[in-house]
Each structure stands twice: as C-alpha cells, then as structure tokens.
Amino acid sequence: MNWEHVLSNAGTGDAAQTAEPAMDSETFAGFYERSARPLWAYLVRVSGDAALAEDLMQESYVRFLCASTPQDGEVAARRYLFRIASNLLRDHWRRPGVVSIEELPDHLLVGKDGSAEMNSRATLGPAMARMRPRDRQLLWLAHAENYTHREIAEITGLGVTSIRLLLFRARREMARLLQQGKRAERGPR
Amino acid sequence: MMLGSCKRGEDVASMVRMGYWPNGCDEELREHIAGCGRCREWILLTQSFEQVRMESCAETPLRSSFLLWWRAELRRRDAALKQVGLPMTLAHRFALVVGLVAAAAFLLLARASILDWFALDGMQGLWTGVHADLLSFLATFWTGNGVLLVSGLGAVALMGGVVYLATDGQ
Numbered sequence: 001m002n003w004e005h006v007l008s009n010a011g012t013g014d015a016a017q018t019a020e021p022a023m024d025s026e027t028f029a030g031f032y033e034r035s036a037r038p039l040w041a042y043l044v045r046v047s048g049d050a051a052l053a054e055d056l057m058q059e060s061y062v063r064f065l066c067a068s069t070p071q072d073g074e075v076a077a078r079r080y081l082f083r084i085a086s087n088l089l090r091d092h093w094r095r096p097g098v099v100s101i102e103e104l105p106d107h108l109l110v111g112k113d114g115s116a117e118m119n120s121r122a123t124l125g126p127a128m129a130r131m132r133p134r135d136r137q138l139l140w141l142a143h144a145e146n147y148t149h150r151e152i153a154e155i156t157g158l159g160v161t162s163i164r165l166l167l168f169r170a171r172r173e174m175a176r177l178l179q180q181g182k183r184a185e186r187g188p189r
Numbered sequence: 190m191m192l193g194s195c196k197r198g199e200d201v202a203s204m205v206r207m208g209y210w211p212n213g214c215d216e217e218l219r220e221h222i223a224g225c226g227r228c229r230e231w232i233l234l235t236q237s238f239e240q241v242r243m244e245s246c247a248e249t250p251l252r253s254s255f256l257l258w259w260r261a262e263l264r265r266r267d268a269a270l271k272q273v274g275l276p277m278t279l280a281h282r283f284a285l286v287v288g289l290v291a292a293a294a295f296l297l298l299a300r301a302s303i304l305d306w307f308a309l310d311g312m313q314g315l316w317t318g319v320h321a322d323l324l325s326f327l328a329t330f331w332t333g334n335g336v337l338l339v340s341g342l343g344a345v346a347l348m349g350g351v352v353y354l355a356t357d358g359q
Contacts, residue, residue, distance in 0.1 A: 025258045032254035041245035054250055058257060065261030066268070124237045143238035146206065175230040178237060 023065065032061065035078050038145065043085055045144075046136045048129060052092065060085040082145070083155045086137060093133055127177035135170035142167055197221050201228045205235050280352055287348075 023031065039060065043053035063084050064077075128136050134156075141147045141155060149167070153160045195201075200218060204210055210232060214222075222228045296303070302322050 023258075025255055028258050029254040032257065033251075036251055037246035037249045038242070040249040041242045044245055045241060058252065058260075061257045062261045062264060065258060066265050124241050139234065140238065143235045144242040171230060171234060175233055178233055 028065065031074065031077065034074070035081060036061075038078075039081060039085060042082065042140055042145065043089065045128065046133065046140055047089060047092070048125075056085060056088045056092070059088055063088075079147075079151060079155060082141070083157075086155050087157075089133070089137070123178060123181040127174055127181055130177055131170065131174060135166065135173070138163065138167050139170050139174055195225055195227045197225070197228065198231070201231060202235075205232055210236075284348070284352065 036057065040053060040057055043056050043060075044050055047053050047056070060081060064081050067080075067084075128139075131139070137156060138152060141152045142149075147155065149160050149163050152158075152163050152167075156163070158166070197218065201222060204214055204218065207213075211219075222232065302318075305318060
C-alpha cells in the first residue's frame with residue numbers, strides 16, 4: 001500500500017504540497033542505512049551521552065530532510081548531515097544548565113563490560129572526556145571520519161587555519177593522554 | 190588528512206587507512222615511522238579512533254527511516270501552513286490595532302459626554318442624557334457632515350472586503 005499517497009491526500013491541502021521534500025522516502029531509506037551508524041558514533045562519542053546522541057541523531061535527520069539538501073552527491077549530503085549534527089551539539093552545549101561532559105565521572109563514559117574488545121574505548125573514553133568538546137569534535141572528524149581540514153571547516157564553521165592549529169594542539173594532547181592511559185593499563189613494573 | 194610538516198604523512202595516512210599497518214607496511218616506511226614522532230602519534234590516534242568508531246557503529250540504535258521521513262514531512266507542512274497563514278495573522282493584528290486606536294480616540298473625544306452621563310442621577314437621567322447626545326450627534330451629520338459618515342462607513346466596508354478577499358485567496 002502506498003502510504004505516501006494516502007497521507008498526502010489526508011494532509012493539509014494544496015499549500016502544503018508546494019513544499020517539495022529533500023529526498024523521497026526510498027532514497028532517504030538508503031541514505032539513512034549508510035549514514036546513521038557513523039553519525040551515531042560521532043554524536044555518542046563526542047557528547048558522551050547515548051540518550052542525547054539518539055535525540056540529536058533523529059533531529060539531525062528531520063532537519064536534513066526539511067532543508068534544501070546539497071545536490072552534489074551523497075558525500076556532500078553526508079557532510080551536510082554532520083554539519084547539522086555539529087550545530088545541534090553546539091546548541092546543546094550552549095544551553096544553560098547543561099551538564100558538561102567534563103563534569104561526568106569517568107565510569108559513566110567508559111564501557112561497562114570490560115571485555116577485551118572494549119579496550120580501545122576504555123582507553124579513549126577517559127582521554128576524550130578530558131578534552132574540550134570542540135577538540136573532541138575536531139579529532140573525531142579528522143581521525144575517525146577522515147575528513148580533510150577544508151571539510152572539517154565546512155562542518156564546524158571554523159576557519160581552515162584555525163582548524164589546523166586547533167587540531168595540532170588537540171592531537172598532541174590526546175596522544176599524551178592515550179599514552180598515559182596505556183601506561184596505566186600496563187601498571188607499575 | 191594532513192599530517193602537518195612530515196613529508197611522509199600522506200604515505201603513512203593511506204597505509205593506515207588501507208589496513209596495511211603494521212603487518213603490510215614496507216620496511217623503509219616502518220623505519221621512517223620509528224623515527225618520526227608525528228607519524229607515530231598520528232597512527233596511535235587514528236587506530237584508537239577507528240576502533241572506537243567501529244565499536245560504536247555496531248551499537249547504533251537504528252530507527253525506522255520511514256517514520257523519520259514522515260516526521261520531516263509533517264514539520265515541512267506545518268512550516269508551509271504557518272507561512273501561508275502569515276498574511277492572515279498580520280491582518281488580524283492590524284485590525285486589532287485599528288480597533289484599539291479607534292476605541293481610544295472615541296473615549297478621548299467623548300470623554301466630556303461620558304463624564305456628564307456619570308454625573309447624572311438614576312437611569313432616567315442617564316437615558317435623557319444619552320438621548321440628547323445621540324440626537325445632537327445625528328443632527329450634526331444631517332446638517333452637513335453626511336459625507337464624513339458615508340466615507341467612514343465606506344472605509345469599514347472596504348476593510349471588511351479586503352479581509353474577506355485575503356481569506357478567500359488563502
């Protein structure tokens with residue numbers, strides 16, 4: 001059954017039909033399937049809050065569909081989606097009364113099962129928690145998503161030169177924290 | 190991803206991205222990495238982030254894309270409706286402002302008569318006062334201000350017509 005047809009007829013009249021959707025539902029289903037996992041990983045690791053990440057992910061997709069999507073292919077569309085998500089994260093952090101990730105205890109940020117495959121998260125989680133939100137964002141986009149400086153600038157709204165400098169500093173700091181964490185894991189000999 | 194000032198940065202980046210590190214890395218590049226702090230740092234970060242990304246991706250709570258699509262569709266329609274209703278809202282606000290200004294002007298101009306009415310004793314006195322005022326008010330129009338009355342009524346009718354046409358058009 002074609003629900004789109006039924007719902008559009010039961011909709012709100014001629015005026016509403018003038019607003020063209022950014023993608024039809026089938027195209028969007030494919031795009032969602034390919035982009036939801038990396039977006040979720042980005043949001044949950046940068047925010048440190050699974051419930052918030054889920055809310056922001058849904059809101060990002062809704063806003064993405066409501067906006068006029070870039071027409072230069074899926075790579076650009078995905079970058080645009082990350083940009084929306086980054087703006088939502090920034091708005092969330094700017095809101096008064098929001099608990100910053102720095103205020104959360106480490107045990108809330110680290111995997112609870114302690115299995116061997118969670119080692120990297122157990123090391124990276126506390127290290128990320130000690131970074132500033134913007135640094136976490138930049139590092140994730142650069143190292144997990146493999147975006148270039150220019151693409152990161154487009155996503156975050158910062159200048160390319162600033163990103164180069166900020167990433168350099170954040171990388172040094174993160175590497176230091178990771179090495180500390182690994183030394184702590186090995187324990188005193 | 191740039192690696193700052195290291196000239197082998199791109200080679201190291203593509204080697205790690207393709208999964209050749211550490212086993213598939215050629216000896217010459219391996220020697221470079223062993224001596225380059227920036228490349229080692231980059232490999233450490235990229236491997237940690239990629240591992241966490243992979244683990245996080247596996248836990249993604251996927252929702253129905255169709256529901257998201259319809260949520261966006263409803264929001265878009267709602268926005269379109271608001272946009273369409275904007276002239277009506279503005280017309281309502283304009284009418285309210287005109288009404289309030291007219292009421293204020295009336296109260297200002299007729300304040301002497303109103304104060305006189307309150308000064309009268311009992312209903313009989315009030316009715317007599319209102320009757321006399323109405324008669325004198327109407328008499329002013331019949332004696333030469335008829336044009337003012339007709340143009341006032343015309344303006345009210347025109348305003349009603351404009352609002353009706355705007356509503357019908359939407």
